[in-house]
Amino acid sequence: MSQRAMIVGVGLIGGSIGMALREQGWNVSGVDEDEKRLIEAKEIGAIDSTGWDEEAEITFVAAPVRDIPDLVKEALSTAPKGFVTDVGSVKSSIAKEIKDSRFVGGHPMAGSEQEGLGGADPAMFSDANWVLTPTEDTDDEAYKRVREVVISLGAEIVTLSPNRHDSLVAMVSHVPHLAAATLMGLAANRSEEHFAVLRLAAGGFRDMTRIAAGNPTIWPDICAENHEAITEVIDEFISALTEVRDEINEHDNDSLLQRLNTSREARINLPTGAPRPSELIEVRVPIMDKPGELAIIASLATELDVNIFDLEMTHSSEGDRGVVVLLVEKDLAERLSGGLMIRGYRPTLRPLL
Numbered sequence: 001m002s003q004r005a006m007i008v009g010v011g012l013i014g015g016s017i018g019m020a021l022r023e024q025g026w027n028v029s030g031v032d033e034d035e036k037r038l039i040e041a042k043e044i045g046a047i048d049s050t051g052w053d054e055e056a057e058i059t060f061v062a063a064p065v066r067d068i069p070d071l072v073k074e075a076l077s078t079a080p081k082g083f084v085t086d087v088g089s090v091k092s093s094i095a096k097e098i099k100d101s102r103f104v105g106g107h108p109m110a111g112s113e114q115e116g117l118g119g120a121d122p123a124m125f126s127d128a129n130w131v132l133t134p135t136e137d138t139d140d141e142a143y144k145r146v147r148e149v150v151i152s153l154g155a156e157i158v159t160l161s162p163n164r165h166d167s168l169v170a171m172v173s174h175v176p177h178l179a180a181a182t183l184m185g186l187a188a189n190r191s192e193e194h195f196a197v198l199r200l201a202a203g204g205f206r207d208m209t210r211i212a213a214g215n216p217t218i219w220p221d222i223c224a225e226n227h228e229a230i231t232e233v234i235d236e237f238i239s240a241l242t243e244v245r246d247e248i249n250e251h252d253n254d255s256l257l258q259r260l261n262t263s264r265e266a267r268i269n270l271p272t273g274a275p276r277p278s279e280l281i282e283v284r285v286p287i288m289d290k291p292g293e294l295a296i297i298a299s300l301a302t303e304l305d306v307n308i309f310d311l312e313m314t315h316s317s318e319g320d321r322g323v324v325v326l327l328v329e330k331d332l333a334e335r336l337s338g339g340l341m342i343r344g345y346r347p348t349l350r351p352l353l
Contacts, residue, residue, distance in 0.1 A: 005149075006031065006056040006079065008071050010041040012215075013087050013108065014062030015120030018046035020153045023122050029053040040117050052078045058149055060106075061086040065221045069097040076100050083142045085150075089169060090225040091133045091162035101291055104146040105133035105162060107169070108155060115215045126154035131169075133162045134295035143294045144313050157308065159298035170229035174222060175237060178230070180212040280309060281333040282350045283326040285340060297324055300343065306336045 003026045007014045010030045018028045022045060030047035032038050041047045052074075059075040061068055065088045072094070075084045085106040088094060094105055110128035130150050134143045147157055160168065187205070223230055247256040287293040294313065301308050310327040328336055333349050340347045 003027070004029070004053055004056045006053045006059040006075065006082075007047060007062060008032075008059060008075060009062035010037055010046055011062060011116055012111065012119050013124075014060060015041055015044070015046040015117045016110075016122060016124040017060050017062065017087075017153065019044075019120055019122035020125065021149075022046070022048065024152060029056065037117065044117060044120065046117065046120055054079050056082045058082055058146065059084045061088075063088075064218060065090050065093075065225050068094050072098050072103055073100075076102060083145055085132075085146050089173065089222055091131075091165045093225045095133065095135055095162040099137050101137055101139040102142050104138055104143050105135075105165075106146065106150065107131040107133070107165065108150075109173070110155075111214065123154070125150075128155050129158050130155035131158045131160055131165055132298075133160055133165050134292070134298070135162065136292040136295065138295050139291050140289075140294045140313060143298075144311070147311065157298075159295070159302050159308075161299055164299075164303075166226050167229045167232075170226055170233045174226060174230050175233045177211050177214065177219065178223075178234070179237065180209045181216075184209045184212040279330050280327045281330045283328055283333055283336060283340075283347050284350065285324045285326065285345050285347045287322050287324055287345070289322045293322075294324060296343070297326070297340070297345075300339050301326070301328070301336055304332075304335055304339050306332045 005018075005021050005026045006029045007018045008031045010018060010032045014030075014032075018030060018041065021028050027049075028047045029049045029051060030038055030041050031050070031052055032041070038047070038050045042050065056075075056079040059079060059082055061071045061075060061084065063071050063086075068086050068088045072084055072086060075082075083102050083104065084100075085104045086094065087106055087108055089107055091105045091107065098105075108125055108128060108130045110124050110130075130153075132143065132147060132150070151157060183205075187209075244256070244259065246252070247259070285297060287297070294311075298308060298311070306328050308326050308328060312325040314323050314325070326336070330351075337347045337349060
């Protein structure tokens with residue numbers, strides 16, 4: 001019998017998740033307030049059926065940020081044995097409202113310039129980062145299962161606390177979109193006076209402003225829900241641009257060149273790919289068998305900039321203990337081990353090969 005999943009909100013992201021799950025043999029039910037969209041989702045193969053499924057093992061809530069908490073609660077009550085996650089780009093406000101152990105907040109860092117089901121693609125999450133934001137309320141089995149399903153879609157997992165997620169995503173997603181939209185707006189205003197502006201807009205300008213073509217309707221809610229982190233980053237950005245302006249006005253070429261070189265080096269060194277098995281090491285961490293342990297360990301790894309390439313969890317047949325087995329890069333294993341020891345864990349390291 002196929003595994004059962006539910007998608008709440010069958011738009012661009014929800015439709016893509018549904019397609020990817022169905023390719024792996026899942027039976028997918030779809031829920032959406034737009035009946036025409038549900039019909040289209042079924043026609044293009046994003047879902048098998050429509051309506052709430054009380055037997056769903058996992059539910060993805062892919063709705064506007066403001067609607068997610070209520071829909072998560074409905075999904076949790078509809079499928080009393082299933083796990084629930086979401087795809088919203090703001091996590092703190094949702095975590096404050098949802099304390100259920102079966103809920104694991106999520107945010108796939110993927111998308112398309114196309115809107116709606118027309119842009120749905122089962123390969124959308126291949127090699128994309130997908131953030132999970134478990135809390136101390138999250139059941140370890142819920143985190144483990146959601147993680148497994150997300151990885152099966154081709155994504156790489158990054159685990160963060162909800163607050164940390166919102167702070168970082170403001171820097172790498174929210175403010176860049178606003179900056180691109182603002183720069184595009186400046187160019188559009190200039191084009192009213194100088195027609196050649198947009199004709200000359202090629203290369204770097206097109207690359208930098210590409211994300212401004214995304215769906216604008218989702219952004220007012222995102223900005224409202226994450227306004228503190230976004231305004232903080234905007235203030236830092238304004239300050240940095242002011243420094244650049246001063247360096248240019250004062251012909252401070254040394255400072256300007258240093259700034260550009262630092263940025264270039266950081267851009268070149270953005271992490272990519274996964275190491276070979278011979279470059280990995282197994283970190284075994286004894287834990288108490290209680291909610292929140294996996295969330296603590298996975299979040300610590302992210303804070304220490306240690307990527308977890310695989311994760312397993314075993315429970316003791318007796319007592320209240322278990323073991324978490326992590327695969328990490330050999331060069332970073334000691335860093336993770338030290339961080340775990342500081343927090344009271346007693347990890348052991350073992351080469352994978």
